[in-house]
Amino acid sequence: MRAISQDVLGGPEVLHEVVRPVPQPGPSEILVRVRATALNPTDWKHRVLTGLFLPEPPFVLGWDVSGEVVATGTGVTLFHPGDEVFGMLPYPHGHGAAAEYVTGPARAFARKPANLDHTRSAAIPLAALTAWQALVDTANVQAGQRVLIHAASGGVGHFAVQIAKSRGAHVIGTASAANHDFLRRLGVDEVIDYRATDFTEAVNGVDVVLDPIDEAHALRSLRTLRPGGMLVSIRAFGADQLLAAAAELGVRAELLLVEADHAGMSALAALAESGALRPEIAAVFPLADAAKGHALGETNRTAGKIVLTVD
Numbered sequence: 001m002r003a004i005s006q007d008v009l010g011g012p013e014v015l016h017e018v019v020r021p022v023p024q025p026g027p028s029e030i031l032v033r034v035r036a037t038a039l040n041p042t043d044w045k046h047r048v049l050t051g052l053f054l055p056e057p058p059f060v061l062g063w064d065v066s067g068e069v070v071a072t073g074t075g076v077t078l079f080h081p082g083d084e085v086f087g088m089l090p091y092p093h094g095h096g097a098a099a100e101y102v103t104g105p106a107r108a109f110a111r112k113p114a115n116l117d118h119t120r121s122a123a124i125p126l127a128a129l130t131a132w133q134a135l136v137d138t139a140n141v142q143a144g145q146r147v148l149i150h151a152a153s154g155g156v157g158h159f160a161v162q163i164a165k166s167r168g169a170h171v172i173g174t175a176s177a178a179n180h181d182f183l184r185r186l187g188v189d190e191v192i193d194y195r196a197t198d199f200t201e202a203v204n205g206v207d208v209v210l211d212p213i214d215e216a217h218a219l220r221s222l223r224t225l226r227p228g229g230m231l232v233s234i235r236a237f238g239a240d241q242l243l244a245a246a247a248e249l250g251v252r253a254e255l256l257l258v259e260a261d262h263a264g265m266s267a268l269a270a271l272a273e274s275g276a277l278r279p280e281i282a283a284v285f286p287l288a289d290a291a292k293g294h295a296l297g298e299t300n301r302t303a304g305k306i307v308l309t310v311d
Contacts (some may be wrong), residue, residue: 111269166276205226
């Protein structure tokens with residue numbers, strides 16, 4: 001099978017196509033013929049840096065999968081060969097989606113939304129599951145609550161907006177002015193241009209903040225919360241300062257690392273089939289052009305997701 005690998009850490013140019021044996025599913029695993037995989041910031045971070053979660057290369061990156069089940073391992077009852085599925089390989093060590101075939105735990109997958117093709121389905125798993133686990137599993141967002149979503153036009157952000165709106169929340173989103181119309185189409189109630197406005201002066205008394213940026217940004221965001229409100233960060237790991245500052249202000253901070261989740265993926269599939277969750281596709285590249293996708297993603301100027309198709 002074809003896969004995109006790297007032998008050294010570095011820029012997009014280190015990515016190259018290799019030929020590897022087709023893996024075989026072990027107990028409780030399925031073998032999936034990958035039709036599309038999406039890129040996420042974690043892909044280029046791992047491509048460049050050592051010491052995050054992965055060992056030194058060579059390795060094949062990628063966590064998002066949409067495709068068809070080819071074979072099942074012992075004990076699998078959820079799926080059968082021919083089923084169309086989508087899911088996130090267990091993060092971070094289950095990487096390897098940038099390939100023609102991949103194996104993973106059956107319960108890391110769900111049935112692909114019937115109304116979406118593989119390109120759009122592949123855009124959902126890691127980013128939308130992050131948003132779901134932050135806003136639903138962790139913050140338990142309720143109707144009428146005010147939710148501040150930073151980088152609202154990005155991969156995680158644009159899914160977070162839709163998930164929060166589906167739960168009846170009032171959504172405030174930060175983004176550059178160029179993406180404001182896009183956010184309004186998604187249903188954002190208040191849009192803030194982070195380049196022109198200090199969000200800490202424009203927003204206060206919110207119930208929940210989702211911050212996908214960094215610890216310093218999350219620290220500033222604490223000041224926008226009401227007493228007892230919650231901030232969920234997906235970038236500030238080991239952030240003792242953030243947790244201490246939250247306690248001092250009488251608010252709560254949680255640090256989230258996304259997990260593979262059959263129930264969450266099934267919930268996202270249902271939202272997609274209802275029309276309440278629509279992935280925005282920024283660009284599509286064939287698998288062989290993965291380096292171009294990485295280069296585009298690193299510009300931080302895309303709205304939505306970058307997808308690689310695997311023919």
